[in-house]
Amino acid sequence: MKEYIQGKAYVVGDNIDTDQIIPANYLVYSLSDPDERKYYGRYALSSVPEKEAGLPKGNIPFVKAGKDSSEFSIIIAGKNFGCGSSREHAPVALQIAGVEAVIAESYARIFYRNSVDGGFFIPFETPIRLIDQIATGDELRLDISSATLLNISSGKEYKLKSLGEIYGILEAGDIFEYARRSGLIKAG
Amino acid sequence: MGKTMVEKIIGKHAGKEVVAGELAIVDVDLAYVQDWTGPLAISQIREMGFKELKRPERVAIFIDHSSPSSAKEIATSHIGLREFARNTGCKLFDVGSGVCHVIVAEKLARPWDLIIGADSHTCMGGAFGALATGMGSTDVAVAIAFGKTWLKVPAAVKVEVKGKLQKGVYAKDLMLYLIGKIGADGASYKSLEFVGETTENLPMHERLVLTNMAIEAGAKCGIFPSDIKTKAYLAEYGREGDYKEIAPDPDAVYERKIEIDASMLEPIIAFPHTVDNVRAISHPDCADVSIDQIYIGTCTNGRFEDLKVAADILKGRHVKEGTRLVITPGSKDIYQKAMRAGLLDIFVEAGGAVNSPGCGACPGAQTGILGDGEKCLSTMNRNFKGRMGNPNSFIYLASPAVCAISAITGKITDPRRFI
Numbered sequence: 362m363k364e365y366i367q368g369k370a371y372v373v374g375d376n377i378d379t380d381q382i383i384p385a386n387y388l389v390y391s392l393s394d395p396d397e398r399k400y401y402g403r404y405a406l407s408s409v410p411e412k413e414a415g416l417p418k419g420n421i422p423f424v425k426a427g428k429d430s431s432e433f434s435i436i437i438a439g440k441n442f443g444c445g446s447s448r449e450h451a452p453v454a455l456q457i458a459g460v461e462a463v464i465a466e467s468y469a470r471i472f473y474r475n476s477v478d479g480g481f482f483i484p485f486e487t488p489i490r491l492i493d494q495i496a497t498g499d500e501l502r503l504d505i506s507s508a509t510l511l512n513i514s515s516g517k518e519y520k521l522k523s524l525g526e527i528y529g530i531l532e533a534g535d536i537f538e539y540a541r542r543s544g545l546i547k548a549g
Numbered sequence: 550m551g552k553t554m555v556e557k558i559i560g561k562h563a564g565k566e567v568v569a570g571e572l573a574i575v576d577v578d579l580a581y582v583q584d585w586t587g588p589l590a591i592s593q594i595r596e597m598g599f600k601e602l603k604r605p606e607r608v609a610i611f612i613d614h615s616s617p618s619s620a621k622e623i624a625t626s627h628i629g630l631r632e633f634a635r636n637t638g639c640k641l642f643d644v645g646s647g648v649c650h651v652i653v654a655e656k657l658a659r660p661w662d663l664i665i666g667a668d669s670h671t672c673m674g675g676a677f678g679a680l681a682t683g684m685g686s687t688d689v690a691v692a693i694a695f696g697k698t699w700l701k702v703p704a705a706v707k708v709e710v711k712g713k714l715q716k717g718v719y720a721k722d723l724m725l726y727l728i729g730k731i732g733a734d735g736a737s738y739k740s741l742e743f744v745g746e747t748t749e750n751l752p753m754h755e756r757l758v759l760t761n762m763a764i765e766a767g768a769k770c771g772i773f774p775s776d777i778k779t780k781a782y783l784a785e786y787g788r789e790g791d792y793k794e795i796a797p798d799p800d801a802v803y804e805r806k807i808e809i810d811a812s813m814l815e816p817i818i819a820f821p822h823t824v825d826n827v828r829a830i831s832h833p834d835c836a837d838v839s840i841d842q843i844y845i846g847t848c849t850n851g852r853f854e855d856l857k858v859a860a861d862i863l864k865g866r867h868v869k870e871g872t873r874l875v876i877t878p879g880s881k882d883i884y885q886k887a888m889r890a891g892l893l894d895i896f897v898e899a900g901g902a903v904n905s906p907g908c909g910a911c912p913g914a915q916t917g918i919l920g921d922g923e924k925c926l927s928t929m930n931r932n933f934k935g936r937m938g939n940p941n942s943f944i945y946l947a948s949p950a951v952c953a954i955s956a957i958t959g960k961i962t963d964p965r966r967f968i
Contacts, residue, residue: 376733376823380933384940385913388585389622393592397622408935410822441734441767445933447669449589449685469767470738471669475685526572536687537597 362532366461366483366503368434370495370512371423372416373409375439379446379472381408383454392453399429401450405458406431415497423458430459435503437495438465443472449479456481462503464510464521466490477527480535485510486522494519551798553705554772555740558680558795562663569704569804578662578679580692581609583649584616585912586667586685588626591633593690601637603696608639609657611649616907618644619915639693647880647906650674650848653681654757655882659783659791660775665692670848670930672768673761676753677783678775678795680740683764703740703769704804705797710747712812717965719858720755721850721928721948723747724762725817727809729827737767739804742797747811748773753782754854761849762930765824816963818926819946822934830951830963838945838961841923842873843952844937846904847911850928850949851879853886859953860892862967863899869959874901875917877909899956913938926955 387404390397406414406423415421424431436455442465443451452475455463462483463476476484483505491510495501499514508521524531533539552560553569560567562575582590587610602608610630618624634641642652649666650673658664660678664671667689674681684698692698708727714720728735741763748756756773763771773779774796783791816830828834845851845859856878868874876896878884884906887893896903910917911929918938919925925937925944932944947955950964 378933380913380935384935384938385585386938388914389620391622391626392589408940410934410940441737444733444767445669445931447586447667447671447683447685449586449687467734467737469734470769471683471685474688478685478687536691 362505364505366435366505368461368501369432370435370437370497370499370501371431371433372437372492372495372497373439374413374416374492376441376444377409377438378444379448379451382406382443382451383448384408388448388450392450398457401454402429402457402459405454416492417496421497430457433497434459434461435501436460436463437491438463439490439492440466442468444469447471449475452476452479452481464491477530478536480531483524483531485524487519488522489519491519550802551800553740553801553803554678554742554774554795554797555680555703555705555770558661558663559700559702561661567702569702571702572699573702574697574699575663577665577692577696577698579607579609579653579657579664580666580689581611581649581653582667582686582689583614584612584623584627584630585614586689587630589686590667590690590693591629593687594694597690597694599694602639602693605638606640608637608693609642610634610639611642611646611652612644613646613648613907614912615914616644617905645881645905647878647883648848648851648908650761651851651879651883655786655880660779660793660795665689665698669764670761672763672770673757673848675760675763675770675772676756677779678773680770680772682770703738705740705742705801706736707803707806708741708743708809709745709806710743710809710811711745712747712810714747714811714814715965717950717968718814718816719948719950720751720758722814722817723809723811724759725819725824725827725946726814727807728762728766728825729817731766731807733765733823733825734767736763739768741766741768741771743771743773744797749776753778754852757852758849765930816948816951816965818951818961819932821932821943821945824930824932824946830961835961839924840872840926840955840960842875842917842919842925843956844875844910844917844925844927844929845949845952846877846879846909847929848879849930851877851883853883855928855949856883856887856892857890859949860895862950862953862964863956864895866899866957868900868956872956872959874899874956875904875910876901877904877916878906880906910937926952926961928952
């Protein structure tokens with residue numbers, strides 16, 4: 362696992378649900394077909410209401426028209442990120458779009474579990490409401506092992522909640538690799 | 550120290566005593582997927598190298614979300630699901646069977662079961678006194694392959710409801726009220742345990758509404774003690790032998806208690822675009838909300854009794870010009886009962902469109918996708934932006950009675966004067 366993640370912030374509000382992350386009409390695309398897989402990146406976060414897309418200003422699309430990935434690699438979110446459907450396509454879509462970390466005040470449990478199991482990105486929790494302090498486009502540097510976030514644009518530093526028990530799974534890559542390494546599944 | 554129902558069920562499946570907050574590896578009694586989450590689960594099972602399932606008779610695949618198929622890509626993924634069922638001997642409920650959770654209630658869920666489904670509304674099975682919870686495809690793939698999963702034992706919230714629901718007020722209104730009160734993340738990671746005289750008196754089809762929507766408050770599960778009503782429902786489906794008793798200990802430890810007086814509740818409407826954005830129907834915001842489409846059905850409110858409530862209101866009346874009425878029964882059994890009881894005739898006579906059983910318009914891929922700027926009033930459980938296939942549309946949630954009367958008036962209407 363990387364020690365640091367550096368990239369631009371994309372800021373959204375509370376209760377971002379899985380229909381906003383990847384609308385159901387795009388679930389027809391196959392995740393195992395490389396040509397179709399890219400659509401998950403193209404349409405990631407495409408259903409967030411325009412005014413709330415890329416706070417504080419809004420009206421900033423997560424993925425620019427015609428692109429299959431985003432210029433933003435760290436999502437800053439409010440409460441209950443990923444609520445709604447159990448679709449694993451939601452965290453996968455964020456990964457395909459280029460997201461490396463999400464920092465939210467809290468997560469919906471199925472989405473959180475899916476994110477960790479698949480190792481799609483690192484889901485951090487923040488004890489303070491970062492969506493009021495970080496603006497879309499700010500350059501961020503995330504130190505993973507110490508769980509600290511530096512906003513390079515403003516110079517402010519924030520302490521995030523430790524990853525705790527999930528660190529091992531994320532370090533292994535996903536739940537299967539973790540299970541192999543810890544002897545739960547026989548290798549081979 | 551006394552135990553909650555989830556502590557009891559997880560303890561039984563872990564083979565040890567557990568308390569809230571503890572992690573446990575548990576045996577799974579039933580694991581299931583639907584046609585949107587199934588293909589990924591199956592590819593994970595293949596990747597793990599599994600060809601045989603431990604207990605294929607307790608694994609089920611449901612083709613319900615895009616059913617009959619609505620696109621060639623979907624139709625092709627359905628082929629893979631059918632092949633998997635043929636090769637492994639697991640149960641397959643194909644086109645025409647109905648919504649996974651509704652069928653699980655009719656045929657598979659039992660008190661004391663531990664049920665995992667790759668769909669967030671799996672929590673509905675908790676109405677039987679089971680621990681039923683939704684997970685992602687990968688987690689369910691592990692449960693299908695190994696017959697086991699891991700869980701954190703959730704802290705429990707005791708929901709104690711007293712007082713009699715007024716005529717025209719239903720479990721749907723009670724649940725929308727509760728979600729409005731505690732918020733869309735008000736029970737995150739927790740178990741909602743329903744006790745008290747009101748919920749004890751609720752028939753199974755109404756208990757299922759409460760557990761179905763537990764996820765809309767972020768809960769891991771919703772659960773009822775089993776009793777004579779559970780037994781009667783199981784008997785109705787020829788499963789009396791599946792009955793077992795479960796109840797929380799009198800001194801069970803709850804993290805929080807919520808008390809509700811049901812007698813003061815009015816019909817409740819959830820406004821776009823979150824389920825906790827609720828108003829009582831007498832609120833001025835509910836006056837003059839014109840509706841383009843009414844959708845009655847889904848795992849939440851697509852049972853026979855729901856259709857009966859709607860039909861009793863629609864009988865001899867006609868849907869307002871400019872408003873559409875779409876009805877999708879929850880299962881084949883419900884469809885046939887409704888047909889035999891003459892309900893489908895009433896719907897069609899009133900100007901409604903009746904679909905074959907399944908998820909219908911709810912997940913936004915077929916039979917009732919909304920147009921730009923349109924408003925839909927539905928018995929569904931979720932009104933997220935874009936849920937019904939168009940982010941430029943607006944979804945309101947309510948009981949079958951509110952939906953039926955509103956179909957006649959063309960705007961959100963209080964059903965109490967018409968019942």
